[in-house]
Amino acid sequence: MLKLRNLSNFFLISIFVFLIGCSSIPKNTADGCSIFSERYLWYKHAKKTAEKWGTPIYIQLAIIKMESDFDWLAKPARKKIFKVIPYKRPSSSFGYSQAVKGTWRQYKKETGNKYATRTRFKDSVDFIGWYTNKTEKILKISKKDAFRQYVAYHEGWGNYKNYKKNQKVILLANKVEKQAGLYKKQLSKCSKSLNRKKYIIY
Numbered sequence: 729m730l731k732l733r734n735l736s737n738f739f740l741i742s743i744f745v746f747l748i749g750c751s752s753i754p755k756n757t758a759d760g761c762s763i764f765s766e767r768y769l770w771y772k773h774a775k776k777t778a779e780k781w782g783t784p785i786y787i788q789l790a791i792i793k794m795e796s797d798f799d800w801l802a803k804p805a806r807k808k809i810f811k812v813i814p815y816k817r818p819s820s821s822f823g824y825s826q827a828v829k830g831t832w833r834q835y836k837k838e839t840g841n842k843y844a845t846r847t848r849f850k851d852s853v854d855f856i857g858w859y860t861n862k863t864e865k866i867l868k869i870s871k872k873d874a875f876r877q878y879v880a881y882h883e884g885w886g887n888y889k890n891y892k893k894n895q896k897v898i899l900l901a902n903k904v905e906k907q908a909g910l911y912k913k914q915l916s917k918c919s920k921s922l923n924r925k926k927y928i929i930y
Contacts, residue, residue, distance in 0.1 A: 753797070753799055754766045754767060757793055758793070758907070758910070761915065761917065763789070764922055767849075771785075771922050773850040773854075777853040778857070780857060781860065781871070782857075782871050783860045786874075786908045786911035787872065787874055787908055788853045788857070789908075789911045790904045790908035790911055791856055791877075791878060791881060791904065792824050792853075793904075794900060794903060795821075795824070796824050796825070798824065800824055800847045801822075801823070802822070802823065822846045822847075823845075823846030824847070824848075824853075825856055827846055827852075831859070832844075838858070839858055856881075862885070863877055863880040867885060874904050874905040874908035875905040878901045878904040879891045879897055879898075882897055
C-alpha cells in the first residue's frame with residue numbers, strides 16, 4: 729500500500745514538472761533554433777500550422793514574440809488611476825497570441841476547435857494561422873508579408889486601412905518584420921536537424 733502511494737505521488741510530481749516545463753518561457757526567445765531545441769513539440773505544432781494554413785513558421789514566431797514574448801499567461805498591463813491605483817485592463821487579450829475573447833470565439837466557431845485555449849501553444853499558432861489566412865483573403869496580404877500581416881493582426885481587419893496614421897503600430901510592425909527575418913535565417917540553419925527528429929508523437 730505504501731509503495732502504491734509513493735508511486736502515485738511520484739507520478740503526480742512527474743506530471744507537474746512536465747507541465748511546468750512545457751509552459752515555462754524559453755531561455756532565448758529571439759532565436760528560433762534555441763526555442764525549438766527546448767520545445768521540440770512546439771516545432772511540430774508550428775510546422776503543422778504552416779502546412780495547414782500556409783503561414784510560415786518564422787511569421788508565427790515573430791507575432792508571438794511581439795505579442796507575449798512566449799509568456800503563456802501574458803495579459804495587457806492594467807491602466808492606473810492617478811498613475812498609482814490599478815484599474816481595469818485595456819483589453820481581454822491573453823496568452824501566447826494575445827487574442828481577445830471575441831476573436832477567439834470566432835476562431836473556435838469557424839474551425840470547430842471548441843476546446844482550444846489561449847494558454848496552449850498548439851492552439852495559439854493554429855489561431856495565428858487561421859487569422860493570417862483570413863487576412864490574406866480579406867485584405868489580399870501575403871502570409872509572408874510580416875509587416876502588413878502584423879498591422880492587420882494588431883489593428884483588426886476593419887481598422888487596417890487607417891494604420892498609416894498610427895506611428896506606434898508602424899514601429900511595432902517594423903520590429904516584427906525584422907524579427908521574422910532573423911527567425912527565417914536562423915531556422916534555415918536548423919530545419920534539417922528539426923525535421924530528422926521524427927520520434928516525437930504529436
